[in-house]
Amino acid sequence: MKSFFILLFLYLCSLSGFSQQHYPLKLNFGYGTAYSFATVDGQKSFRPHQQSALVAEGRWSQQWSLNTEETKLKSWENFLYNAQFYFGVEKQLNERFILASGLEIGGRNFTLTEYRIQDGRDLGPIIEAYYANRMQRAYLVTSLPLLLKTSLNQKGKLQVLALSGIALNYAHSLERNTAFYKSKELSTFFPSLHVGLEVKERYLNRVSIDFGWQIGLANILKDEVVIYTGLKTGDGIQRYAVESKGSHVRAGICFYFNAPSIKKPVPIVALPPSIPPIGKTIDIALESGPFQLSIVDDQTIDDDSVKIMQDGQVVIEAIGLQKNEQCFELQLDSTLGETEIRIIALNDGRIKPNTMRVIIKQYGKEVNNAFIRTETTHSVQILLRTSK
Amino acid sequence: MKKLNLLFVICIVSFLSCTKSIDIQEPERTDITGIWNAYGFQDLSGYVPLEIIEISKNETNEYTALKIMGDNGVPTGTVTWKGTIDGGINTVEMTFGNGRGDFITMPVQLEIKTYDWLEIKNFGLIFIRRTDSNNP
Numbered sequence: 238m239k240s241f242f243i244l245l246f247l248y249l250c251s252l253s254g255f256s257q258q259h260y261p262l263k264l265n266f267g268y269g270t271a272y273s274f275a276t277v278d279g280q281k282s283f284r285p286h287q288q289s290a291l292v293a294e295g296r297w298s299q300q301w302s303l304n305t306e307e308t309k310l311k312s313w314e315n316f317l318y319n320a321q322f323y324f325g326v327e328k329q330l331n332e333r334f335i336l337a338s339g340l341e342i343g344g345r346n347f348t349l350t351e352y353r354i355q356d357g358r359d360l361g362p363i364i365e366a367y368y369a370n371r372m373q374r375a376y377l378v379t380s381l382p383l384l385l386k387t388s389l390n391q392k393g394k395l396q397v398l399a400l401s402g403i404a405l406n407y408a409h410s411l412e413r414n415t416a417f418y419k420s421k422e423l424s425t426f427f428p429s430l431h432v433g434l435e436v437k438e439r440y441l442n443r444v445s446i447d448f449g450w451q452i453g454l455a456n457i458l459k460d461e462v463v464i465y466t467g468l469k470t471g472d473g474i475q476r477y478a479v480e481s482k483g484s485h486v487r488a489g490i491c492f493y494f495n496a497p498s499i500k501k502p503v504p505i506v507a508l509p510p511s512i513p514p515i516g517k518t519i520d521i522a523l524e525s526g527p528f529q530l531s532i533v534d535d536q537t538i539d540d541d542s543v544k545i546m547q548d549g550q551v552v553i554e555a556i557g558l559q560k561n562e563q564c565f566e567l568q569l570d571s572t573l574g575e576t577e578i579r580i581i582a583l584n585d586g587r588i589k590p591n592t593m594r595v596i597i598k599q600y601g602k603e604v605n606n607a608f609i610r611t612e613t614t615h616s617v618q619i620l621l622r623t624s625k
Numbered sequence: 626m627k628k629l630n631l632l633f634v635i636c637i638v639s640f641l642s643c644t645k646s647i648d649i650q651e652p653e654r655t656d657i658t659g660i661w662n663a664y665g666f667q668d669l670s671g672y673v674p675l676e677i678i679e680i681s682k683n684e685t686n687e688y689t690a691l692k693i694m695g696d697n698g699v700p701t702g703t704v705t706w707k708g709t710i711d712g713g714i715n716t717v718e719m720t721f722g723n724g725r726g727d728f729i730t731m732p733v734q735l736e737i738k739t740y741d742w743l744e745i746k747n748f749g750l751i752f753i754r755r756t757d758s759n760n761p
Contacts, residue, residue: 286674286675287674288673288674288675289674289675301759302759307759308759309759353675353676353677353694367677367693367694369662369675369677369755370662370755370756370757371756371757371758372756372757372758372759373758373759375759413758415756415758416741416742416753416754416756417756418756465662465664465675465751465753466664466674466675467674468664468665468674468751469664469665469672469674469749469751470672470674
């Protein structure tokens, strides 16, 4: 168990290492449901005896009762069994691919019913009132998914992503024995494959809905049902194994906490043939070493986009200005004495001129915070001089 | 990075709390009323593997077992036995049918093994309380 947490911690740390690059790491919270099912002796339904039938039925997580009297669980425990909760991190690799991971906790459940079948009847229609025994079985699953999201369309308001990957799961079920159903307390690790689709609004990028199918690769229950129909007919008491591989169909909604990482596809005007002349210069004294340059559009978001250069080299080819800070880590070389940062407006947005706030931070302190307005005809020069 | 740390802590706390063992207490039963599965009944065609009865109690403390799912001899909707229960072994009046609508009653010994298990040994009948529960 300890090694699992250590691996989980190292894994999340390694993901956080991406955050300094062009696409910041995105955090999200998801809420969803899962439809899971089971088999008895490898079948969905069968007749252990002429006059009885065993039927395993799939159920959605939300069908787990929140009534504490009924489930004998505490309210918060019922709450966990009743849905899927997902805390996720996402790293956009490029315009097309996103790597997603996180931690998911949720309940899966199914029912197993023994029906009394009237003479001469086939398995269906089953008369609901004549069920002999019923068990609503549930287990809790904690998952660590690793998914690759592939954008299926590069244009349009809605972005559709194909999801594929694996999940490492930890299932936990409790022991409870009745005359009909025997279950053992069991904690099992099992892998599963994930395929699905996600749809999100491309520009707001705050909410998405997803549908998926997860295929479990190992049985995670050691349960059995006990059938007494043969008690007096010579067959004796029969026992059948109940299996569930954790496979399920799922649907959910996901909310993103921080800034959208996808660059807005702003209508980029043809790039100026050369670097436009300097319209404004800002002088800042810094210590040599790394510093952070953040840009933010604190006015109306009107699809402004800029290009950023450092000492004649393009650092960021094109970036859409957003409400949230977009931060880039750059280096100030002490041997040069000074470094030139050039911010070039690629368009004027919907409302002229191109406006932004440029924040320079070093060693956790804000060194400069300047409001800049520029046009495609003039660029802004920031001269960073080493103070030591 | 702060957010990530917070997320990590939330995840670990949630994970640990989920794996905590939950103490499940089955309700303590105080009588035999409820839905029961009956095993060992026979009609003219032989053993009927499974029948379902409902046991209820009236104000005079008399228990009545009604067939919810019966057989050709004593069909659904018929009282299969009734009597006063006041100990481990009780004498109750049991109904027998010939499949043509004629019924007779005779006293039999009903033994209460537990509040989930009853037997009428003379006729090889076993009653097991119907299970309808949640199992996390």
